Amino acid sequence: MDGPADQHAAIISDRVTVNGTVTKLSLLADGRLWWSEEGQRSLTVEKDVLGFTGDGANIILKTIVETGDGCFGGGSRGKQRVIRKDVVFRPSSEEAHKLWCQKLREFIDSLGRPKRLFVFVNPFGGRKTATNIFRDQVKPLFEDAQVQFTLQETKHQLHAMQVVQSLDFSKYDGIVCVSGDGILVEVVNGLLQRDDWDTAIKMPLGVVPAGTGNGMAKSLLDSVGDPCTVADAVLAIIRGHKRSLDVATIKQEETRYFSVLTLAWGIVADIDIESEKYRWMGSPRIDFYALTRIIHLRHYIGSLYFVPAPGFEAYGEPTSYPGSSASKGSNSDPIDVEPVKLQRLSYKGPEIFLENLSWRGLSGPFISVWLHNVPWAAENTKAAPDAEFSDGYLDLILVKNCPKLSLLSLMSELNNGGHVKSPYVMYLKVKAFILEPGPRVGHQKKEGIIDVDGEVLARGKGSYQCEKKALMAYDKLQITVDQGLATIFTPI
Numbered sequence: 495m496d497g498p499a500d501q502h503a504a505i506i507s508d509r510v511t512v513n514g515t516v517t518k519l520s521l522l523a524d525g526r527l528w529w530s531e532e533g534q535r536s537l538t539v540e541k542d543v544l545g546f547t548g549d550g551a552n553i554i555l556k557t558i559v560e561t562g563d564g565c566f567g568g569g570s571r572g573k574q575r576v577i578r579k580d581v582v583f584r585p586s587s588e589e590a591h592k593l594w595c596q597k598l599r600e601f602i603d604s605l606g607r608p609k610r611l612f613v614f615v616n617p618f619g620g621r622k623t624a625t626n627i628f629r630d631q632v633k634p635l636f637e638d639a640q641v642q643f644t645l646q647e648t649k650h651q652l653h654a655m656q657v658v659q660s661l662d663f664s665k666y667d668g669i670v671c672v673s674g675d676g677i678l679v680e681v682v683n684g685l686l687q688r689d690d691w692d693t694a695i696k697m698p699l700g701v702v703p704a705g706t707g708n709g710m711a712k713s714l715l716d717s718v719g720d721p722c723t724v725a726d727a728v729l730a731i732i733r734g735h736k737r738s739l740d741v742a743t744i745k746q747e748e749t750r751y752f753s754v755l756t757l758a759w760g761i762v763a764d765i766d767i768e769s770e771k772y773r774w775m776g777s778p779r780i781d782f783y784a785l786t787r788i789i790h791l792r793h794y795i796g797s798l799y800f801v802p803a804p805g806f807e808a809y810g811e812p813t814s815y816p817g818s819s820a821s822k823g824s825n826s827d828p829i830d831v832e833p834v835k836l837q838r839l840s841y842k843g844p845e846i847f848l849e850n851l852s853w854r855g856l857s858g859p860f861i862s863v864w865l866h867n868v869p870w871a872a873e874n875t876k877a878a879p880d881a882e883f884s885d886g887y888l889d890l891i892l893v894k895n896c897p898k899l900s901l902l903s904l905m906s907e908l909n910n911g912g913h914v915k916s917p918y919v920m921y922l923k924v925k926a927f928i929l930e931p932g933p934r935v936g937h938q939k940k941e942g943i944i945d946v947d948g949e950v951l952a953r954g955k956g957s958y959q960c961e962k963k964a965l966m967a968y969d970k971l972q973i974t975v976d977q978g979l980a981t982i983f984t985p986i
């Protein structure tokens with residue numbers, strides 16, 4: 495019977511020796527390597543072959559094999575899901591060896607994979623394991639794929655942002671963050687503060703989950719049904735597929751901050767930021783503190799205005815554009831404000847005539863206001879099940895009034911996205927958004943926290959004080975979305 499090698503045009507075909515057996519090996523035009531060795535064997539170069547090396551008369555293919563269960567790395571997280579495996583073959587002659595190397599190189603090069611990466615590792619993110627994750631799991635795969643990399647450990651908050659501002663991009667095909675979401679967001683902010691931001695922001699970004707909040711890695715991998723493992727994330731980067739990603743610009747007077755994940759105000763921000771003080775508990779701190787916040791529920795006074803996406807016009811009341819700047823004489827003075835200093839030529843946000851759009855408004859009190867760019871806020875939090883990477887909209891999840899038991903029940907559904915079906919949740923898509931945050935109901939001197947991508951963007955009076963500085967005042971903010979502005983490595 496004919497094998498696939500006889501049915502498809504071969505780029506190269508040879509009688510080679512595999513494990514002491516002489517067999518016909520073909521690299522087919524469709525990218526499959528096909529041979530017989532104890533039955534028919536085949537590899538898809540695009541998916542299974544990371545790279546190859548010539549070793550004397552042999553050629554060693556650096557491949558990966560999916561075992562279908564467990565995780566890469568073994569240990570406490572179970573069996574390895576992806577295993578590195580060498581496939582060794584000996585071409586028939588020296589000349590054939592050279593030709594094999596040439597044809598394999600040409601084929602792999604045609605796949606548009608990144609060859610030189612700049613890699614940030616945050617040794618302090620998550621469970622402080624990023625350095626080991628890089629050494630034990632990321633580096634071996636990069637080496638198999640012959641990816642050159644420059645390693646930069648982050649030394650302090652905003653270090654990644656500063657490095658990216660002066661990085662020579664002609665030397666790299668991508669920037670990888672072995673960290674949580676925090677470093678990715680710093681990188682995006684650094685790119686958009688460059689004079690050449692319009693080309694810089696097209697630099698493909700990669701994320702390898704090694705923090706507490708790995709929402710972007712989870713969103714990308716889950717979108718194709720892959721588990722959120724280090725190996726799956728690294729393979730997505732090596733294979734070099736890219737997709738565009740919306741970038742939100744948060745503006746307060748002349749200060750801007752750029753976000754690719756989420757903005758939260760109310761219970762979600764309070765849980766995320768204030769639970770820091772229970773970090774010693776490990777991951778149960780979030781559940782523990784969420785319960786505390788539900789029992790001692792806070793309602794925040796405030797208003798919000800939004801431009802709904804088509805199909806979501808029924809929410810709120812029609813209103814005119816309320817203007818973007820913080821009102822003069824606001825009772826919320828900035829606390830620890832350290833604005834992002836934008837260079838003259840840096841990105842200023844999308845060019846949209848906000849006055850001409852159809853705005854709608856909603857008044858508080860609110861329990862939760864949550865904006866999302868991608869579905870997952872963290873590996874176990876599917877905050878916005880309908881969010882898309884580059885639809886040009888942010889998903890808005892709102893809770894105004896909700897009995898405590900219903901709130902408990904809807905929060906327990908965050909891991910599968912079921913909360914958005916609750917009658918107490920408004921779930922819509924917006925093109926632009928304005929938030930006017932106020933104090934807690936019954937506590938005029940206690941204001942809240944605005945959390946962007948897991949970091950404190952603004953902290954009001956009487957709110958929880960942590961070491962990290964706030965970038966903006968607890969006052970009126972405007973958010974607009976630039977569709978598909980950034981580029982990110984993606985599994986497919």
Ligand SMILES: Nc1ncnc2c1ncn2[C@@H]1O[C@H](COP(=O)(O)OP(=O)(O)OP(=O)(O)O)[C@@H](O)[C@H]1O
Nearest residue numbers: 616619620648649651673674675676677705706707
């Ligand atoms: N060397 C460092 N020491 C302390 N903080 C750092 C260092 N390098 C980076 N950071 C800060 O660590 C924060 C978290 O970054 P990262 O993205 O790795 O993790 P995360 O999952 O978002 O957060 P975390 O794990 O801290 O909850 C960012 O604010 C970043 O600026």
